[in-house]
Amino acid sequence: MNCDHPTVLTLALPTPLFRHFEYLAPADYTPAQNDALIPGIRVEVPFGRQTLVGILISKSHTASYPIEKLKPAYQALDAKPVIHGDILALCQFAAEYYQHPLGEVMMAALPQKLRASDGALPQTAYWQLTTEGKGLNSENFKRSPKQQTAWEVLLHSAPLAETALTAKQVDKSALKQLQKKNLAETFLADAQALPASQQVLNETPRTLNNEQQHALDTIRFHKFGCYLLEGITGSGKTEVYLQAIARVLQAGQQALVLVPEIGLTPQTVARFEERFAVPITQLHSNVAKGARLENWHSAFSGQARIVIGTRLAVFAPLPELGIIIVDEEHDLSFKQQEGLRYSARDLAIVRAKKNNIPLLLGSATPSLESLHNALQQRYHHLRLTQRAANAATPALQLLDMRKQPQHAGIAQASMDAISATLERGEQALVFINRRGFAPSLICQSCGWSAACKYCDARMTLHNSPRKLHCHHCGAMAYPPSQCPSCMNPALSALGQGTERAEETLQAAFNQHTVIRVDQDSMQRKNAMAELTQQLLEGQPCLLVGTQMLAKGHHFPNVTLVVIVDTDQGLLSGDFRGIERMGQQVIQVAGRAGRAEKPGTVIIQSYRPDHPLLTQLITEGYHNFAKSILGERASCRMPPYNHMALLRAESKRADNAKALLTKAAQIARQLQPPSPECSYLGPIPAFMERRNDRFRYQLQLQFSHRQTRTQLLQQLVEALNKEALSKRVRWSIDVDPQDM
Numbered sequence: 043m044n045c046d047h048p049t050v051l052t053l054a055l056p057t058p059l060f061r062h063f064e065y066l067a068p069a070d071y072t073p074a075q076n077d078a079l080i081p082g083i084r085v086e087v088p089f090g091r092q093t094l095v096g097i098l099i100s101k102s103h104t105a106s107y108p109i110e111k112l113k114p115a116y117q118a119l120d121a122k123p124v125i126h127g128d129i130l131a132l133c134q135f136a137a138e139y140y141q142h143p144l145g146e147v148m149m150a151a152l153p154q155k156l157r158a159s160d161g162a163l164p165q166t167a168y169w170q171l172t173t174e175g176k177g178l179n180s181e182n183f184k185r186s187p188k189q190q191t192a193w194e195v196l197l198h199s200a201p202l203a204e205t206a207l208t209a210k211q212v213d214k215s216a217l218k219q220l221q222k223k224n225l226a227e228t229f230l231a232d233a234q235a236l237p238a239s240q241q242v243l244n245e246t247p248r249t250l251n252n253e254q255q256h257a258l259d260t261i262r263f264h265k266f267g268c269y270l271l272e273g274i275t276g277s278g279k280t281e282v283y284l285q286a287i288a289r290v291l292q293a294g295q296q297a298l299v300l301v302p303e304i305g306l307t308p309q310t311v312a313r314f315e316e317r318f319a320v321p322i323t324q325l326h327s328n329v330a331k332g333a334r335l336e337n338w339h340s341a342f343s344g345q346a347r348i349v350i351g352t353r354l355a356v357f358a359p360l361p362e363l364g365i366i367i368v369d370e371e372h373d374l375s376f377k378q379q380e381g382l383r384y385s386a387r388d389l390a391i392v393r394a395k396k397n398n399i400p401l402l403l404g405s406a407t408p409s410l411e412s413l414h415n416a417l418q419q420r421y422h423h424l425r426l427t428q429r430a431a432n433a434a435t436p437a438l439q440l441l442d443m444r445k446q447p448q449h450a451g452i453a454q455a456s457m458d459a460i461s462a463t464l465e466r467g468e469q470a471l472v473f474i475n476r477r478g479f480a481p482s483l484i485c486q487s488c489g490w491s492a493a494c495k496y497c498d499a500r501m502t503l504h505n506s507p508r509k510l511h512c513h514h515c516g517a518m519a520y521p522p523s524q525c526p527s528c529m530n531p532a533l534s535a536l537g538q539g540t541e542r543a544e545e546t547l548q549a550a551f552n553q554h555t556v557i558r559v560d561q562d563s564m565q566r567k568n569a570m571a572e573l574t575q576q577l578l579e580g581q582p583c584l585l586v587g588t589q590m591l592a593k594g595h596h597f598p599n600v601t602l603v604v605i606v607d608t609d610q611g612l613l614s615g616d617f618r619g620i621e622r623m624g625q626q627v628i629q630v631a632g633r634a635g636r637a638e639k640p641g642t643v644i645i646q647s648y649r650p651d652h653p654l655l656t657q658l659i660t661e662g663y664h665n666f667a668k669s670i671l672g673e674r675a676s677c678r679m680p681p682y683n684h685m686a687l688l689r690a691e692s693k694r695a696d697n698a699k700a701l702l703t704k705a706a707q708i709a710r711q712l713q714p715p716s717p718e719c720s721y722l723g724p725i726p727a728f729m730e731r732r733n734d735r736f737r738y739q740l741q742l743q744f745s746h747r748q749t750r751t752q753l754l755q756q757l758v759e760a761l762n763k764e765a766l767s768k769r770v771r772w773s774i775d776v777d778p779q780d781m
């Protein structure tokens with residue numbers, strides 16, 4: 043080693059500290075090994091008494107610390123970078139924008155296995171024919187068509203990766219059979235991207251209607267642009283995605299498709315697989331742990347040409363990325379609500395811009411943020427106003443609950459409509475966004491109600507098994523046999539959840555099947571897939587479920603939707619409550635009449651004359667959303683200004699409040715309140731006590747994003763110096779989605 047010029051490595055490490063760390067190259071490394079230390083690889087280093095894995099950011103011969111104080115790193119873990127330029131830039135952006143340490147952001151961007159020292163980039167299994175195998179002809183496989191397919195595919199190509207073979211419908215067991223007979227062999231190698239000239243489509247795409255064609259023609263490829271595809275449910279947005287993706291694939295590029303957490307149904311994936319002949323990989327938290335690294339790696343190596351995933355996939359490495367699509371862009375699950383509180387949709391925009399490629403945001407009910415950008419012409423606004431196929435748009439009916447006899451929250455008129463639907467041999471869906479039997483258990487003689495010990499919340503009664511659950515902290519308890527306060531033996535279950543609705547409906551329609559769909563009933567792995575299959579068979583039945591039913595599903599035989607309760611959203615304390623209510627109603631309504639038979643949607647409400655609710659129903663989501671935008675503009679709420687929340691929670695309320703009071707003081711000094719910048723708080727969070735912690739927040743609003751970023755950066759730095767900040771759990775939420 044040249045002692046005059048030691049090699050200094052600057053690393054990002056997963057620690058809560060907002061800075062880089064310097065180390066010397068490992069002491070025993072030769073100059074050649076030092077040269078192999080390139081930015082983007084993982085390096086293992088000592089850190090206090092721990093060993094950490096970090097990412098090499100840069101290499102130089104000078105340090106900002108006295109060089110003799112630097113420790114040598116233990117070892118490099120990769121021969122080639124695992125984080126490339128565009129992902130590094132995306133992480134740097136996210137770290138700054140969301141006020142999160144870069145090392146933690148980068149580790150979050152990597153699959154779990156690579157965050158540890160013993161994880162390594164996997165190699166890929168390739169297959170080729172042996173000399174014996176090449177010498178045969180198809181006559182030899184007459185009795186095993188699967189082996190014949192495998193043999194033919196291998197005969198006409200260079201060594202093929204297993205993923206590519208699967209995409210060509212080659213059966214893995216057939217390959218194993220060929221191997222046994224010494225006709226094919228397999229070997230491990232670094233994955234290579236496939237040649238660009240391969241076949242892209244499996245099936246002929248549909249002919250687009252005029253609106254779809256216009257949308258597709260507007261997209262400029264090989265160039266940054268943000269396109270909001272606002273299309274009613276069933277208008278054929280997915281068909282536009284598929285055809286835009288086809289163009290990108292034909293140009294030899296990859297596509298990234300982000301979908302909501304529960305929108306990634308087997309139906310969605312199947313549609314992509316039917317259309318495309320290229321390898322497709324999935325990235326989401328339900329992918330088995332072992333397969334996650336493999337899937338990530340097939341994107342990384344360029345083998346997978348399409349990546350479909352939930353929010354975390356926004357960080358997926360795609361060396362030839364050509365388009366990003368965010369389906370149901372309004373969906374809350376794109377925002378991570380803990381740790382790095384990023385919005386995958388917003389990061390997708392940043393990524394598309396850095397990569398100079400188009401970004402397509404699709405929704406029937408766009409978020410007010412995206413709609414605002416489209417109306418301001420920052421985005422291209424593409425609209426699909428007709429249902430594709432032959433389906434008519436469903437008729438929405440508002441039902442005044444004040445005049446209706448009821449059965450556990452379901453109006454008589456709704457019951458009649460359900461009955462008529464089932465008699466016609468069709469399916470009906472009852473939407474009730476609360477799981478469990480009843481949201482509260484009360485004593486009607488003294489007013490006692492079952493409350494959670496740890497939260498400011500009532501416990502929900504569940505029936506099978508009969509228990510009280512807190513939906514906020516997970517606490518459970520047996521229901522008392524009598525009122526703990528006045529000994530009244532008769533406690534009443536008040537309000538309705540999915541279990542009670544199921545019970546009521548099953549009793550009323552006892553010749554028909556009633557299926558409950560919620561988190562509790564769908565826990566089994568393939569439950570949703572089995573349900574979908576059952577519904578597609580088309581027998582008359584009745585579905586009762588939560589918003590799990592609202593997304594992405596295509597149930598052609600459902601012709602009636604009943605929305606049990608819309609009033610929660612109208613009365614919500616969160617300023618986004620109304621927007622969410624509107625989105626939910628339209629999304630659920632969109633499940634009705636998706637095929638030839640027309641659909642009806644009954645919306646039950648005790649406030650049927652609420653102006654926004656009536657506007658939603660008579661004029662549709664677009665005008666409804668514009669009205670809310672008007673309200674937001676007049677009180678300068680997002681998207682007309684930029685918000686951040688400083689959240690604090692502690693077992694001792696005083697500590698959390700004191701930290702926020704201090705924060706408000708610091709903020710005021712850094713940036714005095716003005717029309718450009720305002721502070722509100724500390725105020726109690728929506729649920730002041732949760733999981734036995736008291737929660738408060740400071741709300742900060744800015745006219746300019748840049749001012750916000752600067753202030754937050756200084757504020758975090760100052761807060762980190764406060765002793766109290768070590769005793770209180772606190773976090774910053776930039777562009778918060780729930781209050």
Ligand code: ADP
Binds near residue numbers: 248273275
């Ligand atoms: P969205 O994503 O907007 O809800 P989809 O893309 O799922 O809508 O389309 C709804 C239905 O219409 C699907 O069954 C789809 O196959 C069909 N469809 C879409 N585009 C066309 C088209 N141009 N011609 C015929 N059918 C179409």
Ligand code: ZN
Binds near residue numbers: 486488489526527529
């Ligand atoms: Zn009582």
Ligand code: ZN
Binds near residue numbers: 494512513515516
């Ligand atoms: Zn609780």
